[in-house]
Amino acid sequence: MHVMDGIESRHDGIVGSKRKRFIKKEKKIEIDLLYDEIRKGSRLHLSKAITLLESRAEHDQKAGQGLLRKLLPNTGESIRIGITGVPGAGKSTFIETFGLLLAEAGHKVAVLAIDPSSTVTGGSILGDKTRMEALAKHPNAFIRPSPSSGTLGGVHKKTRETMLLCEAAGYDIILIETVGVGQSETVVRGMVDFFMLLVLTGAGDELQGMKKGIMELADCMIVHKADGENLKLAKKTVREYRQILHFLQPATPGWSTTALPVSSLERTGFETVWETIETFYEKMEASGVWHERRQSQTKDWFHSMIRDRLIDSFFSQQGKKELVADLEKQLLTGEMTVASAVDAILPMD
Incomplete structure (x- = not known):
């Protein structure tokens, strides 16, 4: 036996x-x-x-x-563009129209979407791609949601890796859309070359609900839905934003952020947007800022992944989750300070 x-x-x-x-x-x-x-x-x-x-x-x-x-070795040859906007600004319509115009001009366009709020529902942002149906069908386009895997750090990692794969597949324009609001804008700013902020007409009213910090992340502001009876007000809003931007810290050294009127409905203003991006690329490449930003993106990704790995490693250790939960209770009841609780978890040598 x-x-x-x-x-x-x-x-x-x-x-x-x-x-x-x-x-x-x-x-x-x-x-x-x-x-x-x-x-x-x-x-x-x-x-x-x-x-x-x-x-x-x-x-x-x-x-x-x-x-x-x-x-x-086959990555890094695209222009990486981040796009965010206030609620109701029409990001999806803008991206689809812009993407179609670029695709029809012979560019290969990849659209990646980030939505930290999807961690609550676990849902896929683009799902069946019904939000950009026409663009999804174009042979020169590729649309993919970026699941967050529970954290913004997860989005950070997955979106960056997806972006590299798209570049290796020959996509020369990567559009990264932030569906959620808040911290996601900062995350996207750290992984793109050019960042656009979509707003609506009425700069004075809009500024009341917009953080100055988000405006300072933008390389270009798009006043969307500049058509029909709204065109006159849109042009006025563009002038107001240009005045405001003059007093803000520029997002990119050596570049003056501007505001442009655009209509997805009438497909107007997009040529100026693309010309602005091309001018940005030429100036930043000539000054060395383009290369520096790419290096900064890689270092930012590296440090972000170190932090994520350390956190995952810490909580995977036996008893750590329970210890943190117990210390949280003591913090909330005022039995100990935050610094003392951290020392209890990670004692100083």
């Missing part, structure tokens, strides 16, 4: 070893296939690669990072 146990155990070990080698070989073949197809511009395989990177399974994560390393 013991002899048979030994034989069975040895047999299981051999089979298990063969199975591991097979899985490894299969994963290598999958990476090679994904690499080739992504470089050819296959949207299907690009979606599969993004799903691989988003997977929480350890073997998928390793395979995804292996693919990303292989594709890395």
Whole structure:
């Protein structure tokens, strides 16, 4: 009986070893296939690669990072544009119209969306892409939501990796939309080259509900829905914003943020928007700011992932969650100070 146990155990070990080698070989073949197809511009395989990177399974994560390393030399050649806006500004309509005009002009456009609020419902922001149906059908366009995985840091990591995959697939314009409001604007500003803020007419009223900090993140302000009876007021709003922007700290050294009137309904103003972005690129590349910003983006990503990994590592340790919960109770009852609670978790040497 013991002899048979030994034989069975040895047999299981051999089979298990063969199975591991097979899985490894299969994963290598999958990476090679994904690499080739992504470089050819296959949207299907690009979606599969993004799903691989988003997977929480350890073997998928390793395979995804292996693919990303292989594709890395083919990244970085796009213009990364962040887009945010006040509620009701019509971001989706603007992005679809802008994306279609660029796609029709021969550009390859990828749209990625960030919504930290999706962590509450667990929902997918773009879902079936009904918000940008016409753009989603264009052969030069690719639309993908960025699930947050529970934190803004999760968004940070997934969106950046998705962006690199899109660049490797030949997308030369990446549009990153913030669906949520608040901290997400700062996160997106840290991963894009050019940042646009969409507003509506009536600058005086609008400023009451807009934080100065968000305006200072923008390289360009778009006064949207500048059409019909609203056109005259839109032009007035543009003038008001230009006056305001003159007194604010510019988002990019050597660049003066401006305001532009745009109508998605009439498809007007978009050429000026694109010319502004092209001028920005030329000036920033010539001055070295473009390269510096890209380096800053990489360092920001690196430090963000270190913080995320440390937090995950801390809470994965046995008893840490319970300890934090107990200390929180003591804090709320006034039994100890915040500094003392932190020392109890992370004692100083």
